[in-house]
Amino acid sequence: MQAPVPTPPSHAAKLTIPGDQMAVRNGLRALFDTILLRSLPEDGRGTAEIVLAEALNNIVEHAYSSHDGEIEITLQLRQNELVCKISDTGLPMPDEKLPAGILAPLEPPTDLPEGGFGWHLIRTLSKDLDYRRENGRNLLSFRLDTQQCGD
């Protein structure tokens, strides 16, 4: 894994990682150690880590379920927003559409869901969520409010 490259001073960061769980963990650690993300308020940083982690884990789990590949992450700070772009060469989303991200009903204690939280978190915390399939690549983009909790 290469170190995140901070292009013009601290407004942007770009990182390419292998599409596996450990690389996602280490990649997030590296990204959140950049000046760009360290400059965000704690709440905005937490929100960004939640959404990025869910988006990246989803690519590892689904897009790269049958073959290996890389994930490219580009972050750009514009005023009070973090513009995030993530691309991979894995399998497309089913029907080339983003999952709805609706939480399963909570019926404790026996029927509690153990998954299906990821897209709900992404959709709740991000803005302008967009997915496109282009030339064999998945392109996911969204914006994050860096000043508010987002919920």
Next chain:
Amino acid sequence: MELVAEQRGEILVVRAMDDRIDAAGAIQFKDRMRELTLAACPRVVLDMSRVAFLDSSGLGAVVAVMKALGPDRKLELSNLTTTVQKVFRLTRMDTVFTIHDHLPEDVRQAS
């Protein structure tokens, strides 16, 4: 995934020592919790003060641990950090778990 367990009266306190429970460590977390909770203990309190980050796989693992304890035993959580709290709140899992701001008083006194 390092977890340290300590029996305090009828409560088993498990302290998560790592700073994250994520997709890369969720299965290990689940397995280790299962080992630690084999002993008969009516209440299990997971101290999450060191866990700065939890993703949806980590949350799923915590839910799985609670379900594995069965109907007669409880998994309680304590000392959730800001980002972890947010994940519980947004998934409404904060309504399912007993969440303490600090380790319960009776546990602290017994220590």
